Amino acid sequence: xxxxxxxxxxxxxASCASIAAHADETLYRQFGEKEGLTRIVDDMYDNVxxxxxxxPYFEDAPVKRIKPLLVEQFCVALDGPCTYTGxxxxxxxxxxxxxxxxxxxxxxxxxxxxxxxxxxxxxxxxLLAKLAPLYRDVxxxx
Amino acid sequence: MLTTVKLFPKRPFTNASADPAGMSxxxxxxxxxYALEHSHGAPSDHDRSNHYLRxxxxxxxxxxxxxxxxxxxxxxxxxxPGASAxxxxxxxxxxxxxxLTGGVSEVEGAAGGGLTPWAVIGGxxxxxxxxxxxxxxxxxxxxxxxxxxxxxxxVANRVELSLARQTFDTRDAGAQLGLGExxxxxxxxxxxxxxxxxxxxxxQDTWIPQLAVGIQFKHNEQGDIVKxxxxxxxxxxxxxxxxxxxxxxxxxxxxxxxRFTKANQFGILGFGGDRSNAYKPEFESSVAYLLSKSVAxxxxxxxxxxxxxxxxEQDAYDAFVAWAPNKHVSLTLAYVSLGDIATIKNQRGIxxxxxxxx
Numbered sequence: 001x002x003x004x005x006x007x008x009x010x011x012x013x014a015s016c017a018s019i020a021a022h023a024d025e026t027l028y029r030q031f032g033e034k035e036g037l038t039r040i041v042d043d044m045y046d047n048v049x050x051x052x053x054x055x056p057y058f059e060d061a062p063v064k065r066i067k068p069l070l071v072e073q074f075c076v077a078l079d080g081p082c083t084y085t086g087x088x089x090x091x092x093x094x095x096x097x098x099x100x101x102x103x104x105x106x107x108x109x110x111x112x113x114x115x116x117x118x119x120x121x122x123x124x125x126x127l128l129a130k131l132a133p134l135y136r137d138v139x140x141x142x
Numbered sequence: 143m144l145t146t147v148k149l150f151p152k153r154p155f156t157n158a159s160a161d162p163a164g165m166s167x168x169x170x171x172x173x174x175x176y177a178l179e180h181s182h183g184a185p186s187d188h189d190r191s192n193h194y195l196r197x198x199x200x201x202x203x204x205x206x207x208x209x210x211x212x213x214x215x216x217x218x219x220x221x222x223p224g225a226s227a228x229x230x231x232x233x234x235x236x237x238x239x240x241x242l243t244g245g246v247s248e249v250e251g252a253a254g255g256g257l258t259p260w261a262v263i264g265g266x267x268x269x270x271x272x273x274x275x276x277x278x279x280x281x282x283x284x285x286x287x288x289x290x291x292x293x294x295x296x297v298a299n300r301v302e303l304s305l306a307r308q309t310f311d312t313r314d315a316g317a318q319l320g321l322g323e324x325x326x327x328x329x330x331x332x333x334x335x336x337x338x339x340x341x342x343x344x345x346q347d348t349w350i351p352q353l354a355v356g357i358q359f360k361h362n363e364q365g366d367i368v369k370x371x372x373x374x375x376x377x378x379x380x381x382x383x384x385x386x387x388x389x390x391x392x393x394x395x396x397x398x399x400x401r402f403t404k405a406n407q408f409g410i411l412g413f414g415g416d417r418s419n420a421y422k423p424e425f426e427s428s429v430a431y432l433l434s435k436s437v438a439x440x441x442x443x444x445x446x447x448x449x450x451x452x453x454x455e456q457d458a459y460d461a462f463v464a465w466a467p468n469k470h471v472s473l474t475l476a477y478v479s480l481g482d483i484a485t486i487k488n489q490r491g492i493x494x495x496x497x498x499x500x
Binding site: 053056057096097099100101102104105107108111121122125126128129130132133135141142 | 230231233234237238239240241268269270271299341343344345346347348389390391392393432433434435
């Protein structure tokens with residue numbers, strides 16, 4: 001019984017400690033602010049076009065318009081000083097038959113872009129946590 | 143179409159920074175050929191034959207490397223018809239889940255942590271895909287050893303089927319227990335798990351976890367022995383419900399499982415006993431912290447019933463590190479404590495598990 005309670009306590013403590021240790025307000029700075037986000041979005045876009053899983057969805061997309069909007073969107077997600085001026089995620093993606101595998105593939109392409117630009121893994125996860133629920137608006141097949 | 147013609151041939155495929163980490167030269171070649179094949183441009187015959195030659199070489203390299211990864215991705219890339227304006231892009235056959243989000247193989251064969259099933263469906267398939275893997279796990283304590291191997295198939299990220307075989311080696315303790323040195327108990331486990339609701343990974347704006355229910359049918363081959371030591375049966379069925387949540391902003395994964403079981407020492411010592419033959423609710427939990435995309439560390443805890451009067455049974459716990467360099471292989475190492483087993487005290491030791499699949 002002692003062991004049982006000790007184990008539960010350790011598990012609980014581990015979760016609390018980890019949550020506390022990772023609360024910080026410098027997230028936007030960890031991404032290199034606007035300049036950093038612009039580089040990340042450029043690299044991510046290169047990746048999705050080179051990725052056979054995502055390329056078909058981006059081939060005819062208006063890249064010049066999309067990139068600054070992605071920067072805005074990421075900036076807002078990181079509590080940076082930006083306003084998102086694009087269409088809703090739902091309107092921007094409907095009718096493109098985007099499925100979960102393609103959504104996740106883009107996540108991987110974004111992770112690589114963040115790696116390349118030196119964003120720490122745990123900061124990356126904070127951005128991804130904000131973006132992940134967008135799958136409901138982006139995806140129109142499972 | 144004009145856009146694609148312009149875009150594709152200029153793409154920096156050889157630029158390592160734009161490529162997923164660890165992509166082999168041959169995979170890059172396949173991708174390059176794929177891109178050219180699907181650019182809808184009009185390459186010259188010379189170009190085209192060159193591309194096919196490259197594709198052939200790339201696939202041969204893949205085969206030579208013996209890498210399941212290479213073969214599968216080459217096949218997927220080669221047979222994907224590509225996208226046209228009218229048809230939605232073709233979904234690849236597997237590999238759509240994010241790294242490690244299919245869990246590893248728990249000791250009874252289900253996708254989960256090391257000791258407990260999670261609500262995730264094994265393999266890397268999404269709702270339109272399949273996933274599967276094979277695993278081998280070895281636990282070595284002071285006096286015993288438990289080996290498990292098996293296969294797990296995930297269908298449409300909804301249903302998981304698993305088959306595992308466990309061998310429990312009593313080693314020197316076998317003589318002490320009157321069974322004979324190196325006496326072995328063998329157990330087969332067939333598991334079915336169904337994801338009921340939720341998405342542990344993407345539903346980051348809600349506390350609702352991913353929920354799954356599962357059944358594990360177990361059959362122990364040493365029926366006479368387990369009955370002789372007081373077990374009621376050498377077959378048993380576990381029922382469980384698992385809730386799994388990834389707290390991505392905290393890089394933390396939490397799992398809780400409630401299992402209804404009669405199993406003595408996972409079923410190695412049979413089911414039910416002279417002390418109790420009733421189903422008991424047993425709580426199991428895992429906490430994992432993501433150190434990087436490919437490495438997670440964590441701890442687990444699993445309650446066990448105490449049905450046999452000849453030897454008390456205690457709860458199990460472990461501390462683990464899991465490493466998945468890619469979506470085709472993972473290695474889990476742990477320190478595990480199983481408590482007393484068949485009167486021999488305080489069994490603890492190493493746990494190692496290798497999983498390979500897609």
